[in-house]
Amino acid sequence: xxxxxxxxxxxxxxxxxxxxxxxxxxxxxxxxxxxxxxxxxxxxxxxxxxxxxxxxxxxxxxxxxxxxxxxxxxxxxxxxxxxxxxxxxxxxxxxxxxxxxxxxxxxxxxxxxxxxxxxxxxxxxxxxxxxxxxxxxxxxxxxxxxxxxxxxxxxxxxxxxxxxxxxxxxxxxxxxxxxxxxxxxxxxxxxxxxxxxxxxxxxxxxxxxxxxxxxxxxxxxxxxxxxxxxxxxxxxxxxxxxxxxxxxxxxxxxxxxxxxxxxxxxxxxxxxxxxxxxxxxxxxxxxxxxxxxxxxxxxxx
Amino acid sequence: xxxxxxxxxxxxxxxxxxxxxxxxxxxxxxxxxxxxxxxxxxxxxxxxxxxxxxxxxxxxxxxxxxxxxxxxxxxxxxxxxxxxxxxxxxxxxxxxxxxxxxxxxxxxxxxxxxxxxxxxxxxxxxxxxxxxxxxxxxxxxxxxxxxxxxxxxxxxxxxxxxxxxxxxxxxxxxxxxxxxxxxxxxxxxxxxxxxxxxxxxxxxxxxxxxxxxxxxxxxxxxxxxxxxxxxxxxxxxxxxxxxxxxxxxxxxxxxxxxxxxxxxxxxxxxxxxxxxxxxxxxxxxxxxxxxxxxxxxxxxx
Numbered sequence: 262x263x264x265x266x267x268x269x270x271x272x273x274x275x276x277x278x279x280x281x282x283x284x285x286x287x288x289x290x291x292x293x294x295x296x297x298x299x300x301x302x303x304x305x306x307x308x309x310x311x312x313x314x315x316x317x318x319x320x321x322x323x324x325x326x327x328x329x330x331x332x333x334x335x336x337x338x339x340x341x342x343x344x345x346x347x348x349x350x351x352x353x354x355x356x357x358x359x360x361x362x363x364x365x366x367x368x369x370x371x372x373x374x375x376x377x378x379x380x381x382x383x384x385x386x387x388x389x390x391x392x393x394x395x396x397x398x399x400x401x402x403x404x405x406x407x408x409x410x411x412x413x414x415x416x417x418x419x420x421x422x423x424x425x426x427x428x429x430x431x432x433x434x435x436x437x438x439x440x441x442x443x444x445x446x447x448x449x450x451x452x453x454x455x456x457x458x459x460x461x462x463x464x465x466x467x468x469x470x471x472x473x474x475x476x477x478x479x480x481x482x483x484x485x486x487x488x489x490x491x492x493x494x495x496x497x498x499x500x501x502x503x504x505x506x507x508x509x510x511x512x513x514x515x516x517x518x519x520x521x522x523x524x525x526x527x528x529x530x531x532x533x534x535x536x537x538x539x540x541x542x543x544x545x546x547x548x549x550x551x552x553x554x555x556x557x558x559x560x561x562x
Numbered sequence: 563x564x565x566x567x568x569x570x571x572x573x574x575x576x577x578x579x580x581x582x583x584x585x586x587x588x589x590x591x592x593x594x595x596x597x598x599x600x601x602x603x604x605x606x607x608x609x610x611x612x613x614x615x616x617x618x619x620x621x622x623x624x625x626x627x628x629x630x631x632x633x634x635x636x637x638x639x640x641x642x643x644x645x646x647x648x649x650x651x652x653x654x655x656x657x658x659x660x661x662x663x664x665x666x667x668x669x670x671x672x673x674x675x676x677x678x679x680x681x682x683x684x685x686x687x688x689x690x691x692x693x694x695x696x697x698x699x700x701x702x703x704x705x706x707x708x709x710x711x712x713x714x715x716x717x718x719x720x721x722x723x724x725x726x727x728x729x730x731x732x733x734x735x736x737x738x739x740x741x742x743x744x745x746x747x748x749x750x751x752x753x754x755x756x757x758x759x760x761x762x763x764x765x766x767x768x769x770x771x772x773x774x775x776x777x778x779x780x781x782x783x784x785x786x787x788x789x790x791x792x793x794x795x796x797x798x799x800x801x802x803x804x805x806x807x808x809x810x811x812x813x814x815x816x817x818x819x820x821x822x823x824x825x826x827x828x829x830x831x832x833x834x835x836x837x838x839x840x841x842x843x844x845x846x847x848x849x850x851x852x853x854x855x856x857x858x859x860x861x862x863x
Binding site: 395415417444446450454455457458459461462463464465466467468469470471472473474475476478479481482483484485486487489490491492493494495496497498499500501502504505508509512515516519521522523524525526529530533534536538541542544545546547548549551552553555556558559 | 747756763766768769772774775776783784787794798803809822825834835842847848854
């Protein structure tokens, strides 16, 4: 039985993995590590009974477990829950948590997750290594999970000062076994960067879409909207619930990046107001060259 | 010879067309009308000798002509020149312009074109019917011209009070012969609508791209940018020269629409600052529903 095996050490049996939340992110982590032979038994924890049963049927996890059972039996625990639920999950894990067990997470913001982890784990916080796999898909749920989801993708870890070098390496190796490449970052930097390249574009696209839809002659506007409008507003169609939660969870960084965008807007608008053709051209050229360079490098078509 | 034919009237020989600027827009207009049998002889006018020769070789036009020759010989003249060059072209056309000849244009802004036309044509301004075909492609030049460019596309006409109903109908019929559908609009409305659905998205996308590229850690930002960033910034890669000219030509409408977007931004930012989940959700939901509705109707994938 897995709970009779010695835990953790280098010569030990394959570690027991517990995945809290068995959807796309957690299910794919389990599938990838199992395929790589990097884990032994896999436990699934979740509030949605149907998803759990589906995860067992699909072979993503071996058995269902409670948070207390996961804490007592697992060597590695991945939290793949809404960031707002991180604190409660860690509190439930703490009482039965064994000393050698490492917890990591997949939350899309990190400053608030670190705060919640400190509050929930107290002097056990060294066992928590915060992370964020930059992966996702149009689909969700255990049926969408795939062992190759993380191949070639980036996973950001924002380790705590309390984390040992050995434990950081353990979590890094696991993500690398999934085919991902690991970047180490401060939680504040992580939140600012994600605010910049993901949250702010969504906010601006939604603001713009809201304004066009609210105009008195929105019908004729929509009728004449073309492919530029289509691309610029595509993200505004995303889930209002999910994006509300992301904006609230990363509020400070989003507001701070929006302030920077406003400064750039002031600058460009001033050039237009003044009819300064040279300044307007230089601004547009810098944006165009940066976007073309990114496009040539990104591999995203 | 075409210049010995009676001009204009319903029972007359097919009208002589002159196209000033024989690139994608002008060349396609000529090709479509010729294919529809709606015009007879076609003259090409332009400053670029090579483009003109190419247009003749491609059969888009029958012969090269000067502006004065076009004014003296043509029944219909299409101006397909940068909007800033409209006034000078009309001034050069005026001295030899016959009374029955109609001039229209393809400029992407209309308030400034109407002003230039009044200044250049004076009491002959009734012969000018401003227009804007909402069509274009990644490609330019006579080689890109195609008789089907306008099929299913929209052409906006912003007629002057001085234009006769008969003349409006003549220009409308020509665009319809190209396969386009004609919308009639005030020049101010045209400029606001185009500012809203085309110019402002480009401005905002460029402002955002400029801000990301100017950040101290722009490298790591660009590295973590994904498909949302890609779509939102795609238009920012466009020609700085072309977009500078569009922004300057439509400055008033662009600034006025930017002011409206700023109001919407204030509103949404305030909800985020206050942590007002309900207001944030309602705002995101309205944007998402409007975008999804547009997507289901637009036919643009």
